[in-house]
Amino acid sequence: MNYVYKNITTSDSTMLLKGTNREFTILNKVQIANVSGSDSTVDLYIEAIDVNQTEKLHGSKENGNYNESTDDFATKESKIYYQIKGVIVPVGVTLILFADSPCTYYGHYDLRIVASEGIDVSVSYEYKGRELEVAPDGIIQNPY
Numbered sequence: 381m382n383y384v385y386k387n388i389t390t391s392d393s394t395m396l397l398k399g400t401n402r403e404f405t406i407l408n409k410v411q412i413a414n415v416s417g418s419d420s421t422v423d424l425y426i427e428a429i430d431v432n433q434t435e436k437l438h439g440s441k442e443n444g445n446y447n448e449s450t451d452d453f454a455t456k457e458s459k460i461y462y463q464i465k466g467v468i469v470p471v472g473v474t475l476i477l478f479a480d481s482p483c484t485y486y487g488h489y490d491l492r493i494v495a496s497e498g499i500d501v502s503v504s505y506e507y508k509g510r511e512l513e514v515a516p517d518g519i520i521q522n523p524y
Contacts, residue, residue: 381408384503387415388495392450396503397491399428403509407483407491413474413500420469420497424477425462426489433457461485469499484508 388394397405414420438455439445447454463483469475477483487509493501 381504381506384501384505386493386501387498388493388501389498390449391494391496393452393492393494394450395452395490395492396501397505399488399490400507401511402487402507403511404484404507405487405489405491406506406508407478407485408504408506409479409502410477410504411474411500411502412469412477412493412495414469414471414497415500416497417471418497419471420495420499422464422467422469422475422496422499423462423494424464425460425492426485427458427460427492428486428489429453429456429458461489469495 384396386394386396399405410424412422412424434445434453434456437457438453441453445454445456446452463477467475487507491503493499
């Protein structure tokens with residue numbers, strides 16, 4: 381099992397897990413603790429960016445389509461699937477997700493979080509399945 385721990389102090393989208401060329405990612409447990417002085421509104425989601433379509437419509441990172449604070453495309457074409465959206469976590473409370481029912485998703489998706497106030501996040505996860513082919517341009521070939 382693998383673990384990620386993040387202290388999030390910005391309201392920008394923060395990547396918790398980068399997509400991989402493994403077939404599946406399994407989230408065994410996600411803990412979100414509100415460590416700020418105010419209630420925090422939280423979104424947790426998976427996102428797959430269509431790099432070819434993004435660069436075709438909006439340009440590449442090298443050509444100005446870049447957000448320095450998030451180290452990501454400023455404008456992108458992507459698919460987003462929320463695990464939680466707009467959930468209010470009161471001060472001093474820890475929200476525990478997937479402990480009794482792990483969340484499984486295609487490995488090429490990034491796991492991201494947005495919070496309105498400071499939170500600490502811990503994620504326990506594992507990768508399963510075969511490795512998928514990666515094209516010369518770095519795009520994972522999705523067989524689904």
